Amino acid sequence: MNARAEYWIRIGMLAEANPGMTFRQIVSEQLNHAGVDIRKIAGVCGEAANRG
16 A cells, blocks of 8 residues: 555544544644654754755
């Protein structure tokens, strides 16, 4: 199974288990659970773009 299918299966399962959550909330929770800091990533990308 490819990564795209696995991603949407996971999102679908989480949505069924948490019907009160939006897609954005589910993704945000999963990123937090994985220890991803979007602000840090955006800052790094922003700095690279400014130097560009």
